[in-house]
Amino acid sequence: MADAEGKNDTCGTVCLKYLLFIFNLFFWLAGGAVMAVGIWTLVDKSDYISLLSSNTYSAAAFILIGAGAVVVLTGILGCCATIREQRGLLRVLNAELRADLKERMVQNxxxxxxxxxxxxxxxLQQDLxxxxxxxxxxxxxxxxxQIFADGRLVPxxxxxxxxxxxxVRDHPSxxxxxEGGCISKLEEFILQHLIVLGSVGLGIAFIQIVGMIFTCCLYQSLKEEIY
Structure with missing residues (x-):
C-alpha cells in the first residue's frame, strides 16, 4: 500500500511539473500569436498609416504588441514560479528519500x-x-x-x-x-534535470523577447520610411 502511494506521489509530481510547463508554453504561444497580429497590422497595412491623421491605427498595433509582451512575461514568471516550486518539491523529495529509501532497501x-x-x-546503484x-x-x-545473501555484504x-x-567484498576497490550514498547522488541527478528544464524554458522566453524587440525596431523603420 505504501509503495502504491509513493508511486502515485511521484507520478503526480511529474505530471504537475509537465502540466505547469505546458501551461506556460501555451502562454508563450499565445503571446507570439498576439504579437504576430501586431506585426501583420504594421507590415501588411503599413501603407494605410500615412493616410490616417489619427494615431489610432498605429496605437492599436502597439497595444497588440504590448499585450503579446505581457503574455510572454507572464509565461516567464510562470516558468520561474514553476522552477521555484520544483525546488520546493525537491526539498520535500529529499525528506521523503531520507525517510523511505533506506527502509525500502533494507526491508524490500x-x-x-x-x-x-x-x-x-x-x-539505481549501477546507473548512479x-x-x-x-x-x-x-x-x-x-x-x-542477513539471511539469504550467501555471504554477501552488499548486493x-x-x-x-x-x-x-x-x-562478498565491500572494499572500495x-x-x-x-559520500552521502545513493540519496546524495539521486538528489544531484534530480536537481540537474530541473536546472536543464528551467534553462530551456527561459531560453525560449528570451528568444521571444528578442523577437519582440525586432518587431519594435521594424515598426520604427517603417515609420521612418513613411514619413
Missing part, C-alpha cells in the same frame, strides 16, 4: 512480490554508481543480506564490475563507496 530488496523494487534499486541509501553500511541491516549491483557473488 529481494523479497517475494517486491521484484520491481529490487530491479529499481539495482538499476552508488551503494546503499546513505552508505554501503546500510545493507548490514537488510533482511536479505552485487554495488560492484564496479557486477558478477555473481561479487558483493570492489564496490561504489560514495
Amino acid at each position: 530488496y529481494q523479497q517475494p512480490g517486491q521484484e520491481h523494487i529490487t530491479r529499481a534499486i539495482d538499476n 554508481k552508488c551503494c546503499g541509501s546513505n552508505s554501503s553500511a546500510d545493507w548490514r541491516e537488510g533482511a536479505w543480506i 552485487d549491483s554495488c560492484c564496479k564490475t557486477p558478477t555473481v557473488a561479487c558483493g 570492489n564496490i561504489y563507496k560514495v
